Amino acid sequence: AQKxxxxxxxxxxxxxxxxxxxxxxxxxxxxxxxxWYKQPSSGxxxxxxxQGSYDEQNATEGRYSLNFQKARKSANLVISxxxxxxxxxxFCAMREGKSFAGTASKLTFGTxxxxxxxx
Amino acid sequence: xxxxxxxxxxxxxxxxxxxxxxxxxxxxxxxxYWYRQDPGQGLRLIYYSxxxxxxxxxxIAEGYSVSREKKExxxxxxxxxxxxxxxxxxxxxxxxxxxxxxxxxxxxxxLSIL
Numbered sequence: 562a563q564k565x566x567x568x569x570x571x572x573x574x575x576x577x578x579x580x581x582x583x584x585x586x587x588x589x590x591x592x593x594x595x596x597w598y599k600q601p602s603s604g605x606x607x608x609x610x611x612q613g614s615y616d617e618q619n620a621t622e623g624r625y626s627l628n629f630q631k632a633r634k635s636a637n638l639v640i641s642x643x644x645x646x647x648x649x650x651x652f653c654a655m656r657e658g659k660s661f662a663g664t665a666s667k668l669t670f671g672t673x674x675x676x677x678x679x680x
Numbered sequence: 681x682x683x684x685x686x687x688x689x690x691x692x693x694x695x696x697x698x699x700x701x702x703x704x705x706x707x708x709x710x711x712x713y714w715y716r717q718d719p720g721q722g723l724r725l726i727y728y729s730x731x732x733x734x735x736x737x738x739x740i741a742e743g744y745s746v747s748r749e750k751k752e753x754x755x756x757x758x759x760x761x762x763x764x765x766x767x768x769x770x771x772x773x774x775x776x777x778x779x780x781x782x783x784x785x786x787x788x789x790x791l792s793i794l
Contacts, residue, residue: 565722596782604768606723606785613780652722666711666774667738668783670722 564588565653565671573677574643581628582638582674584653590614593657595636596668597627600650609651612636643678650675682707686771686786692794693758693765701756701789703771710776712754713783716740717768726769729754730776758791766792 566585574580586595597609612620612627620627628637640647654668684705693699705712711730715723725738729748743762748754754773758765768790772783 594780598785604770604788604790606770606772608782608784611780611782654723666776666781666783667713667725667728668723670715670724672720672722 564669565655567653567671567674569674571675573679575679577642579641580643582651584637584671585635586655588657590657593655596654597638598652645678648676648678684771684773684784684786686789688789691789691791694794696760698757698759701769703754703786704752705773707773709773711774713772714756715770717770
């Protein structure tokens with residue numbers, strides 16, 4: 562079974578509108594973290610936002626916010642006031658288990674959603 | 681500025697040849713990772729290292745090898761045993777011991793077969 566599922570291969574949004582990118586996850590761990598990354602056409606991966614499994618509030622970072630529904634195992638990214646520069650691939654990723662000093666935090670990535678912002 | 685440097689940006693491999701991708705970080709991170717990305721796909725973990733002189737296989741380690749002789753450096757060798765090496769390779773690093781620390785990525789290396 563897929564651990565991270567992004568069901569929208571492509572999305573279009575008009576400039577200045579809000580858009581939601583879906584992400585569902587599958588884990589039996591109680592401790593986990595969810596990350597969203599942006600990948601422009603140049604290829605680098607840019608960290609956007611993080612949500613921990615024990616966080617009671619939805620994460621926000623500027624125009625990015627996370628709609629975290631733990632019971633549904635979903636962590637959807639909301640981008641408000643879309644800009645042309647938001648056009649990129651967006652990846653949801655999960656780290657399972659606790660993070661201890663000296664241990665690596667392996668991430669499992671979804672297949673991504675390509676977002677195109679139009680005028 | 682601190683960051684991760686991958687080189688070269690583009691690399692071509694001949695049949696039967698081993699090639700090495702460089703990854704250097706000056707973020708003082710303990711953990712480093714190598715991912716492979718195929719067109720239209722997510723990232724898959726090849727190898728990771730928690731500390732100098734130690735590394736573990738990821739999900740798709742066959743045909744690849746790594747070393748971690750220095751904290752700053754984590755080179756990846758694509759061996760001739762990797763029959764389908766054409767892909768985009770991304771190196772990452774992270775701090776450990778803190779729950780919410782993201783992985784930081786380099787700009788990637790595109791590997792193609794001649």
